[in-house]
Structures are given as C-alpha cells and as structure tokens.
Amino acid sequence: MATTPKVLDGEPGGLSTLVRAALPVVPGLNQLPGVRKGSAADFTGLAFRREGVVAERPRVDAYAAVCGFPRKDVVPLTYPHMLAFPLHMAIMSDPGFPYPAIGMVHVENTITAHRAIGVGEVLDVVTEVGAARPHAKGVLLDFVTTVAAGTDIVWESTSTYLRRGRTVDGDAAVGLVITDPPSGGVEWRLPANLGRTYASVSGDANPIHLYPLTAKALGFPRQIAHGMWTKARSIAAIENRLPEAVTVEVAFKKPVFLPGTVAFAARQGDAGWTFALTSPKDGSPHLVGRTSTP
Missing domain, CATH: 3.10.129.10 (Hotdog Thioesterase)
Structure with missing residues (x-):
C-alpha cells in the first residue's frame, strides 16, 4: 500500500x-x-x-x-x-x-x-x-x-x-468491453422510492437517487437508481449458480430513471456468465457484466 x-x-x-x-x-x-x-x-x-x-x-x-x-x-x-x-x-x-x-x-x-x-x-x-x-x-x-x-x-x-x-x-x-451481451429477458418494474429505500440500507444518500427535485438540481430529469443496486440485483438473479470464489465485473452505462422498467438477461458460457440490464423499449444498456473464476 x-x-x-x-x-x-x-x-x-x-x-x-x-x-x-x-x-x-x-x-x-x-x-x-x-x-x-x-x-x-x-x-x-x-x-x-x-x-x-x-x-x-x-x-x-x-x-x-x-x-x-x-x-x-x-x-x-x-x-x-x-x-x-x-x-x-x-x-x-x-x-x-x-x-x-x-x-x-x-x-x-x-x-x-x-x-x-x-x-x-x-x-x-x-x-x-x-x-x-x-x-x-x-x-x-x-x-x-x-x-x-x-x-x-x-x-x-x-x-x-x-x-x-x-x-x-x-x-x-x-x-470493460463485453461483446454480444445478452438482451431481453425478464422485466423488473422499479418503484419511485427505490433510491430512498436503497439509501436507507446502504448509506448512499446522494441526492440524485432520492427525489425528482433533488435529482433535477444536479442535472437529471428525475431520480435514478443506484448503480450498485443494479449490480446487486443482477447478481441476486444468478447468485445460486455462482461459485463461492468468484469475480464479477460490471460497467454502468445509461442511468435507470425511477419509476421505470428494466429487462434482465443472463447467459452462461465456458468462462462464466455474462449478463445485462437493458431498456425494454429500445434495448439500450443500463449495465453489462460478466463473471469469472479468480
């Protein structure tokens, strides 16, 4: 160090x-x-x-x-x-x-x-x-x-x-570059208070996640989900298929506005899983990720 x-x-x-x-x-x-x-x-x-x-x-x-x-x-x-x-x-x-x-x-x-x-x-x-x-x-x-x-x-x-x-x-x-990430998949409807709920358990009370007014003050049209919530929720969807020792990499792309709907898809390969959180409307990515053995 x-x-x-x-x-x-x-x-x-x-x-x-x-x-x-x-x-x-x-x-x-x-x-x-x-x-x-x-x-x-x-x-x-x-x-x-x-x-x-x-x-x-x-x-x-x-x-x-x-x-x-x-x-x-x-x-x-x-x-x-x-x-x-x-x-x-x-x-x-x-x-x-x-x-x-x-x-x-x-x-x-x-x-x-x-x-x-x-x-x-x-x-x-x-x-x-x-x-x-x-x-x-x-x-x-x-x-x-x-x-x-x-x-x-x-x-x-x-x-x-x-x-x-x-x-x-x-x-x-x-x-991080992930070629051909999975698309479509199951849709999750996210409530308007998700940012406040996650802030209460994480301690991350950045105003961009809380209310439309506080988000607008920092340049967003309304509040957005925490990036680490999107990673956690994605891992939760596949965690029972992951080994105890594992590496999970993600890149945060477009913000997830709240309330909103996202689509989660995952695909298993020889090296591990790839997964993505996308917009159901146009397929644009909010998060892409992959797992591997450390």
Whole structure:
C-alpha cells in the first residue's frame, strides 16, 4: 500500500458526511480551510480504514431484502461494498482529495470474493485511491478495497469513478468491453422510492437517487437508481449458480430513471456468465457484466 491509511472511527455516514461532500462545490465556502481541495497535479494517493467491523444480521437482512437476495448465514456477494462505502466518502470528503464528491460518477465496479463471509464475522476494511488515470471525458480514479478476516483477505473490489473535466497525461484505457451481451429477458418494474429505500440500507444518500427535485438540481430529469443496486440485483438473479470464489465485473452505462422498467438477461458460457440490464423499449444498456473464476 503506497499510502498509510487513516482510521475512520465511530459510526460513519449521515448528514455530516453529506455536508462535507457538498461544501467543496459551494462558491466561497469551498475556499475555507478544511474545505478547500488540494491540487490535482500534486495528488498521489489517500487511504482510510475501518477496524473490527461486524456484518450485523439486521443490516445484512435489510440489504438482502432490498436487493433481492435470500436470507442466509453468509452475506450477499455485494454486501461488503456497504462496509467500504463510508471509506469512499471519507476519501472524497478529505481536503487532500482534489475532486469534489458531488459530480463523481461510478462507471465500473469489480468484486472478487475469495470465500463466503459469515453473518457476524468481524472484518477489517481498507480503501485506497491513487493518482488519476486519463479518460476521454476527464479522469478516472480507482477506489481499491480489501476486506480481511484476521490475516486472510476474503473480499476485494475496485470502484472506478469518472470525474468529468480536465484530463491528465497518458493513454486513456478502454475499460470493460463485453461483446454480444445478452438482451431481453425478464422485466423488473422499479418503484419511485427505490433510491430512498436503497439509501436507507446502504448509506448512499446522494441526492440524485432520492427525489425528482433533488435529482433535477444536479442535472437529471428525475431520480435514478443506484448503480450498485443494479449490480446487486443482477447478481441476486444468478447468485445460486455462482461459485463461492468468484469475480464479477460490471460497467454502468445509461442511468435507470425511477419509476421505470428494466429487462434482465443472463447467459452462461465456458468462462462464466455474462449478463445485462437493458431498456425494454429500445434495448439500450443500463449495465453489462460478466463473471469469472479468480
């Protein structure tokens, strides 16, 4: 690890986190000490950690219910992201991180589970981010998380965020490409309050997911579903056919407006599953993904 992680103490999240995330985009206030962001050119990395985090039964069950997973004695494949998300926000809200949290777009996510995590297990979670990578529309930042039980790493993820604007030197990466993803499939009708329901179990209360008014304030015609909900719900549809040790990669494409209807399709191949969440109207993709053996 290139950066010594800061310890995130106490119960993370809540209104104070949202305020810290929003202040750097408020003219005038964004120049105050403790709010003013550092130089992107000087940024080399930042890390935070949480120690002794418990995968508590009530929270796991509430998350599973919202995302379509069955109740089990092990956590859903995507659940550890809930434990890491406060670290994402701590990094984005830190004055040393040069980009405001508001406006960061989650474009890709990769999860590798090395084994199942039991409900009630005690875990240590670390998230770190390095220098930005070039992108045609700005820069990409990879938030890399490791979850350990004792000395064993049991779960890892990389969440890639796009920050639109000025880019950095280098060749832009192509990103996840899935040729001939499946289409059509079963349709899911998503309610208007899905973003608020998911926010209540995930802690991700970004205004773009909550109400038409708050979404419009940030440039969307109405609220949109969380990208990580679309990944979780897609995995829930095939999780009983996945091995315990598995890697799942997804790219988030067009937003899912709420209320709305999406179509889910999956196809098994020699290397694993490919799946997609699309618009039933025109087949345009909201999410494409694939699984493999780590």
